[in-house]
Amino acid sequence: MLKKIEGIIVKETSYSETSKIINILTKDGIIGVMAKGAKSLKSPLRSFTTALTYGSFNIYYHEDKLSTLKSADVINNFTNIKKDIILISYMSYLTDLASQVMKQNQNEDIYNLLISSLNKIENGLNPMIITNIYELKLLDYLGVGINFNACAKCGSTSNIITIDPDIGGYICQNCYTNETIYDEKTLKMLRMYYLVDIDSISDLKISNIVINNINYFVNTYYDRYTGLYLKSKKFLEDMTKID
Ligand SMILES: [Zn+2]
Numbered sequence: 001m002l003k004k005i006e007g008i009i010v011k012e013t014s015y016s017e018t019s020k021i022i023n024i025l026t027k028d029g030i031i032g033v034m035a036k037g038a039k040s041l042k043s044p045l046r047s048f049t050t051a052l053t054y055g056s057f058n059i060y061y062h063e064d065k066l067s068t069l070k071s072a073d074v075i076n077n078f079t080n081i082k083k084d085i086i087l088i089s090y091m092s093y094l095t096d097l098a099s100q101v102m103k104q105n106q107n108e109d110i111y112n113l114l115i116s117s118l119n120k121i122e123n124g125l126n127p128m129i130i131t132n133i134y135e136l137k138l139l140d141y142l143g144v145g146i147n148f149n150a151c152a153k154c155g156s157t158s159n160i161i162t163i164d165p166d167i168g169g170y171i172c173q174n175c176y177t178n179e180t181i182y183d184e185k186t187l188k189m190l191r192m193y194y195l196v197d198i199d200s201i202s203d204l205k206i207s208n209i210v211i212n213n214i215n216y217f218v219n220t221y222y223d224r225y226t227g228l229y230l231k232s233k234k235f236l237e238d239m240t241k242i243d
Helices: 086-102 108-123 126-136 184-195 208-225 231-242
Strands: 001-014 020-026 029-035 054-060 069-074 160-164 169-172
Touching: 001 029, 001 069, 001 086, 020 086, 020 108, 029 054, 029 086, 069 108, 086 108, 086 126, 086 231, 108 126, 126 184, 126 208, 160 184, 184 208
Parallel strands: 029 069
Antiparallel strands: 001 020, 001 054, 020 029, 054 069, 160 169
């Protein structure tokens, strides 16, 4: 059966001298596809079968064995991302993260939010902010969502004074012991990150202090609560340190 699927190639593996298997992340999860002859210089499939290609793929779909690729078209080349090694690292991490979360919870929102995030980074918005927004939104799909309305310890909705990634969210005056105090802007912005519709973001005016506070919060929270340890994340951290 001929079928058209949309997705991003998350992995390419050599199969023979001339062929390879590509794993495409789609809204229905990851699909493995044999690209016959795609390694050959003359193959029309060659340029459409490299990792991080975002396209539509016409495949001969087989229910219980590997599907084969017939033809492909690029949907977005992400040319701005692909000329910058830091942005490529962000894209690799985001697609890797989406793939891992999809394995735990096959929800097409995870895919749609990924595409929205990549479009925003391609259009020049701050990649760290967009990545943190995506990471915060994925927490619900990982089953470790944060309550952005109440103290993480007692559930009180008043007198919130700070956040703490180890405690897992907001802390109110009564529950406060010795956690770092973050300013009100950081607390408000963290909630905004979680609630914002990624497609609607056109401009971001957020101070570097707030951006870095939230990035620290998200990274620490991920380490502590998600159980995900991705090489692409480690690579991204190393790359942004050099930068
Ligand atoms: Zn409390």
